[in-house]
Amino acid sequence: xKASLRDISERTGVSIxxxxxxxxxxGDEFRISKETQKKIFFxxxxxxxxxxxxxxxxxxxxxxxxxxxxxxxxxxxxxxxASSIATEIQGTGYNTLITDSNENIEIEKDELxxxxxxxxxxxxxxxxxxxxxxxxxxxxxxxxxxxxxxYFDNLQxxxxxxxxxxxxxxxxxxxxxRGHNHIACIQGAMHSMPNKIRIKGFEHTMNRYGIQxxxxxxxxxxxxxxxTETLLLLQNKPFPTAIFTLSNTIALGCMKALKENNVRxxxxxxxxxxxxxxxxxxxSTPLTCVAQPFQxxxxxxxxxxxxxxxxxxxxxxxxxxxxxxxxxNSVKRI
Amino acid sequence: xKASLRDISERTGVSIxxxxxxxxxxGDEFRISKETQKKIFFxxxxxxxxxxxxxxxxxxxxxxxxxxxxxxxxxxxxxxxASSIATEIQGTGYNTLITDSNENIEIEKDELxxxxxxxxxxxxxxxxxxxxxxxxxxxxxxxxxxxxxxYFDNLQxxxxxxxxxxxxxxxxxxxxxRGHNHIACIQGAMHSMPNKIRIKGFEHTMNRYGIQxxxxxxxxxxxxxxxTETLLLLQNKPFPTAIFTLSNTIALGCMKALKENNVRxxxxxxxxxxxxxxxxxxxSTPLTCVAQPFQxxxxxxxxxxxxxxxxxxxxxxxxxxxxxxxxxNSVKRI
DNA sequence: ACTTTTCGAACAATCGATTGTTCAACTTAT
DNA sequence: ATAAGTTGAACAATCGATTGTTCGAAAAGT
Numbered sequence: 001x002k003a004s005l006r007d008i009s010e011r012t013g014v015s016i017x018x019x020x021x022x023x024x025x026x027g028d029e030f031r032i033s034k035e036t037q038k039k040i041f042f043x044x045x046x047x048x049x050x051x052x053x054x055x056x057x058x059x060x061x062x063x064x065x066x067x068x069x070x071x072x073x074x075x076x077x078x079x080x081x082a083s084s085i086a087t088e089i090q091g092t093g094y095n096t097l098i099t100d101s102n103e104n105i106e107i108e109k110d111e112l113x114x115x116x117x118x119x120x121x122x123x124x125x126x127x128x129x130x131x132x133x134x135x136x137x138x139x140x141x142x143x144x145x146x147x148x149x150x151y152f153d154n155l156q157x158x159x160x161x162x163x164x165x166x167x168x169x170x171x172x173x174x175x176x177x178r179g180h181n182h183i184a185c186i187q188g189a190m191h192s193m194p195n196k197i198r199i200k201g202f203e204h205t206m207n208r209y210g211i212q213x214x215x216x217x218x219x220x221x222x223x224x225x226x227x228t229e230t231l232l233l234l235q236n237k238p239f240p241t242a243i244f245t246l247s248n249t250i251a252l253g254c255m256k257a258l259k260e261n262n263v264r265x266x267x268x269x270x271x272x273x274x275x276x277x278x279x280x281x282x283x284s285t286p287l288t289c290v291a292q293p294f295q296x297x298x299x300x301x302x303x304x305x306x307x308x309x310x311x312x313x314x315x316x317x318x319x320x321x322x323x324x325x326x327x328x329n330s331v332k333r334i
Numbered sequence: 335x336k337a338s339l340r341d342i343s344e345r346t347g348v349s350i351x352x353x354x355x356x357x358x359x360x361g362d363e364f365r366i367s368k369e370t371q372k373k374i375f376f377x378x379x380x381x382x383x384x385x386x387x388x389x390x391x392x393x394x395x396x397x398x399x400x401x402x403x404x405x406x407x408x409x410x411x412x413x414x415x416a417s418s419i420a421t422e423i424q425g426t427g428y429n430t431l432i433t434d435s436n437e438n439i440e441i442e443k444d445e446l447x448x449x450x451x452x453x454x455x456x457x458x459x460x461x462x463x464x465x466x467x468x469x470x471x472x473x474x475x476x477x478x479x480x481x482x483x484x485y486f487d488n489l490q491x492x493x494x495x496x497x498x499x500x501x502x503x504x505x506x507x508x509x510x511x512r513g514h515n516h517i518a519c520i521q522g523a524m525h526s527m528p529n530k531i532r533i534k535g536f537e538h539t540m541n542r543y544g545i546q547x548x549x550x551x552x553x554x555x556x557x558x559x560x561x562t563e564t565l566l567l568l569q570n571k572p573f574p575t576a577i578f579t580l581s582n583t584i585a586l587g588c589m590k591a592l593k594e595n596n597v598r599x600x601x602x603x604x605x606x607x608x609x610x611x612x613x614x615x616x617x618s619t620p621l622t623c624v625a626q627p628f629q630x631x632x633x634x635x636x637x638x639x640x641x642x643x644x645x646x647x648x649x650x651x652x653x654x655x656x657x658x659x660x661x662x663n664s665v666k667r668i
Numbered sequence: 669a670c671t672t673t674t675c676g677a678a679c680a681a682t683c684g685a686t687t688g689t690t691c692a693a694c695t696t697a698t
Numbered sequence: 699a700t701a702a703g704t705t706g707a708a709c710a711a712t713c714g715a716t717t718g719t720t721c722g723a724a725a726a727g728t
Contacts, residue, residue, distance in 0.1 A: 001476040002450070004714055015678050020715060031675055048475070053451045054391045055714030058683045063388070073417030082416070083407030086434045090441070095448060098432040100420045107424070114429060116336070117387045141382070142335040223612070255616050278557070279613035282589050338684055349708050354685060365706055389684030392713045 003047035011043045012036075019044075023051070057119060064094050066305065067115040071103045071128040071150070075221065075249055077275050077294065078126065081148065084298035085124060092306075094121070103189070103220070105129045116143060122305045126150045130191045132157075144308035148301045151193050158308075158317040160301045162292040164194045167323035168201025171244055171272050171290050174325060176209045179334040180242040180270060185214065186229045186254060187246045188221035195221075198246050198274065215240060218250065226253025234261055241270060241334060248275035251287065266332035276326055286328035293321045337381035345377045346370075353378075357385070391453060398428050400639065401449040405437045405462040405484070409555065409583055411609050411628065412460065415482065418632035419458060426640075428455070437523065437554070439463045446472060456639045460484045464525045466491075478642035482635045485527050485652075492642075492651040494635045496626040498528045501657035502535025502578075505606050505624050508659060509576045510543050513668040514604060518574040519548065520563045520584050522555035529555075532580050532608065549574060552584065560587025568595055575604060575668060582609035585621065600666035610660055620662035627655045 005023075009016045014036060021030045022040040043049075057063045068085050070078040086096045097120060101108035108128050112135075115123055122144040127135060132152035138145045139157045147159035175183055185202050188195045199216060206214050218229045226245055230253065233240065245251040251273035258265060265271045265285040276291035300319055307314055339357075343350045348370060355364045356374040377383075391397045402419050404412040420430045431454060435442035442462050446469075449457055456478040461469060466486035472479045473491045481493035509517055519536050522529045533550060540548050552563045560579055564587065567574065579585040585607035592599060599605045599619040610625035634653055641648055 005716095006714075016715080017679080017717080018677060020717090021677095024716085030677080033676065036676080050447055050450050052453060052714050054388055054397070054453050055683090056716080057388045058392055058685095058714075059716050061683075073413065073420060076410075076413075079407065079410070079413040079417065082432070083413065083434065086407060086432060087436070090434065090436070095431060095433060095452070097429060098416070098420060099429065100417065100424065102421070102424075113384055117384050118429070119386060119388050137382075252612055252616070259616065277613070278586055279611070279617070282586075282593065282617050283613070284616060284618045339686095340684075348706095350685080351687080351709080352707060354687090355707095358686085365704090367706065370706080386684050389713090390686080392684075392715095393686050395713075 002052070003044075003049045004052060005049075007047055008040060008043050008049060011047070012039050014040065023049070061119065062121055063119045065097050065118070065120045066094050066302075067097045067099070067118075067120040067123045067125075069099050069101055069108060069111055069115075069123065069125040069127075071101050071108075071126055072221075073098075073100045075247070076277055077149075077248060077292065080294050081126070081298055084295050085302065088298055088302050101128050103128045109134055112138060116141065122146075122309050124148055124301050124305060127152075144305055146301050146304050146308070148297055149194060158304045158314060158319075160297050160304065160319040160321070161194065162297065162323050163320040164197040164323075165201040165204075166320075167274060167290040167292070168198040168244075168246075169205045170323065170325045171274070172202050172205035174288070174327070175242045175244065175270065175272060175331060176205065178270070178331055180331075181209065181211055182238065182240045183215070183242045183244055184233055184240040185216045185244045185246065186218040186226055186233075186250050187216055188218065188225070188250060190219060195246060202244065218246075221247045221249050223249050223253040223256070226250035226255075227257045228253070230254040230257035231261075234263070239269065242331065243269060243271050245271070245273040248273060248277050248289075251275070251289075255283075266330050270331040270334075272331055280326075280328065285330045287330045288328045289326050291324045291326050293323065296321050336386070337378075337383045338386060339383075341381055342374060342377050342383060345381070346373050348374065357383070395453065396455055397453045399431050399452070399454045400428050400636075401431045401433070401452075401454040401457045401459075403433050403435055403442060403445050403449075403457065403459040403461075405435050405442075405460055406555075407432075407434050409581070410611055411483075411582060411626065414628050415460070415632055418629050419636065422632055422636050435462050437462045443468055450475065450477060456480075456643050458482060458635050458639060461486075478639055480635050480638050480642070482631055483528060492638045492648060492653075494631050494638065494653040494655070495528065496631065496657050497654040498531040498657075499535040499538075500654075501608060501624040501626070502532040503539045504657065504659045505578055505608070506536050506539035508622070508661070509578065509604065509606060509665060510539065512604070512665055514576040514665075515543070515545055516572065516574045517549070517576045517578055518567055519550045519578045519580065520552040520560055520567075520588060521550055521580045522552065522559070522584060524553060529580060536578065552580075555581045555583050557583050557587040557590070560584035560589075561591045562587070564588040564591035565595075568597065573603065576665065577603055577605050579605070579607040582607060582611050582623075585609070585623075589617075600664050604665040606665055614660075614662065619664045621664045622662045623660050625658045625660050627657065630655050 005016045005019050008019045022037045027037040073079050089096045099111045105128050126149040132155040136156045145157050149161050151159035203214050218225050245254050272288045274290050276289050280287040339350045339353050342353045356371045361371040407413050423430045433445045439462050460483040466489040470490045479491050483495050485493035537548050552559050579588050607623045610623050614621040
């Protein structure tokens with residue numbers, strides 16, 4: 001079905017070597033006659049020849065493939081990341097192999113193994129794990145890998161993420177400055193670094209304003225979590241004057257619970273969230289948010305990865321990017 | 335860095351053959367002594383051996399990889415599709431190679447070539463093209479391929495898509511039944527089959543209600559297009575009583591233009607769109623839409639593809655799935 | 669006329685894994 | 699003691715492409 005060098009070699013009567021050289025535009029370099037070259041090109045076209053990368057890879061050890069492992073494409077943030085990375089890598093001559101670990105560390109480890117097995121040239125990962133030892137192991141094997149969004153203490157590989165402390169600080173500050181001091185924070189996966197840092201930023205800012213006890217609740221980055229926690233929050237007296245959700249998915253669940261209970265935003269409660277989304281502008285109450293610079297994260301991660309692939313020395317290995325607060329109408333001044 | 339069979343062979347003093355057989359659990363079958371087996375397993379673990387798929391592939395001709403080519407991950411519909419497919423394929427022992435053609439047929443052709451080159455076992459594609467000849471060519475080469483969402487006349491490969499005629503009919507019917515007869519339709523890529531069929535469904539339903547001239551405008555599935563066309567529409571007198579957008583992206587642009595011009599939905603104009611999205615429930619006016627069964631599309635496409643890979647005969651090759659209308663509050667009865 | 673260049677292309681090894689065949693060495697049977 | 703059988707493992711070819719080396723034959727130089 002698919003033609004190989006051998007097929008062309010047999011059709012033209014010249015050796016595989018010669019065919020290979022001609023098709024790699026080394027015909028002149030190796031003094032293959034114009035006539036032979038023409039014959040080879042013609043036959044290659046005729047047989048619809050496409051080089052078998054497997055062969056090339058085996059020979060070169062390179063696959064020209066970058067793997068991207070994310071904890072969940074259902075999360076618009078990671079969908080955006082995947083889209084950005086795929087698009088950025090396009091045209092570099094590399095392909096992108098995308099997989100989804102579903103926030104499951106075992107699946108993630110298996111995928112990592114698969115990628116090594118497939119000889120990918122580099123890996124970009126937003127890890128679902130609690131620590132980075134399995135990622136350091138990849139690094140030890142000499143496989144270029146960079147972390148995005150999620151990172152760990154003692155991580156020996158480069159990472160690129162939002163400055164989550166700053167982001168949480170900005171959001172909390174925004175609320176406090178508008179008179180809120182009873183703020184509930186609905187968090188995501190507690191072990192994840194972005195979550196931990198955001199919580200730190202939240203608490204730090206609260207403390208700075210002299211507020212010691214903070215309401216922090218929730219357990220993962222899902223719509224369900226946002227929904228459940230908000231429902232629980234609604235039982236409390238007094239109800240907080242503002243809610244700070246740590247992801248778009250949590251915000252979605254939160255809004256669902258609020259709507260079902262006829263709690264209005266921002267009249268009854270103010271709302272601010274991590275993550276931007278095109279729809280936030282058109283919500284019944286346009287949602288104020290902390291936008292992560294996901295495009296820059298992707299671009300820089302790719303840049304770092306390619307540097308590693310090219311065996312260049314990395315001067316900066318840990319990049320935290322400034323988020324941006326987009327003020328819409330979900331926070332009331334009280 | 336990475337250990338190969340040869341490394342294990344050298345460390346243990348047995349041949350590569352024996353190592354290969356033991357690691358493939360064929361040790362007993364080939365009467366390799368327990369002792370030797372133990373030694374091999376131990377060394378493999380010690381060296382952190384992971385089989386090099388490139389070698390396996392070359393030998394077997396299989397890569398256990400499925401390629402997915404979509405015209406744009408920025409479109410939430412395709413992000414959902416990508417997520418679904420990646421998730422569904424997970425655990426089948428296959429990996430998913432996702433690429434984005436950016437609605438560009440040249441990029442798409444190039445990607446297709448890449449996939450062939452990489453020996454993928456099968457391809458799922460939502461093509462950006464105007465016709466299916468390049469896809470038939472893949473089929474001719476004996477590479478399993480199935481189309482989703484976008485398909486063509488004379489396509490010789492299986493496809494799975496929404497029943498777009500029905501979807502457009504449902505939407506149009508919904509508007510007409512509520513007293514709208516001045517309806518503007520903002521379409522997407524005119525050459526694409528889903529768009530063509532939706533337009534047909536729209537016109538057919540309008541005609542059924544005795545309305546002959548339909549306003550159809552727009553040219554691609556982008557936010558920008560929805561924005562521009564709505565702006566243009568706003569110049570018209572009389573302004574339509576309802577707008578039917580053929581994708582979520584177009585709807586987003588449309589809403590932007592309406593908002594900027596203080597046109598209220600549904601008081602001043604009713605709005606209905608193709609494609610559902612989690613946020614639609616929380617918009618200032620929750621948006622009535624025609625939801626595509628993207629999960630089923632993905633599942634069936636994968637099913638068909640695996641049947642082709644397994645060389646089974648396909649009884650049904652063309653699947654159109656019933657969409658669902660989700661009634662919210664963006665259509666006013668007049 | 670004989671040696672040296674140049675030309676045009678083939679040989680053969682290699683990458684990593686798989687697999688049909690072969691082959692010693694030892695055991696058992698005759 | 700010799701033939702037959704069993705054990706345990708190695709040999710070698712193969713998949714597709716690349717690449718350093720080699721090798722005839724024709725052309726040029728002496």
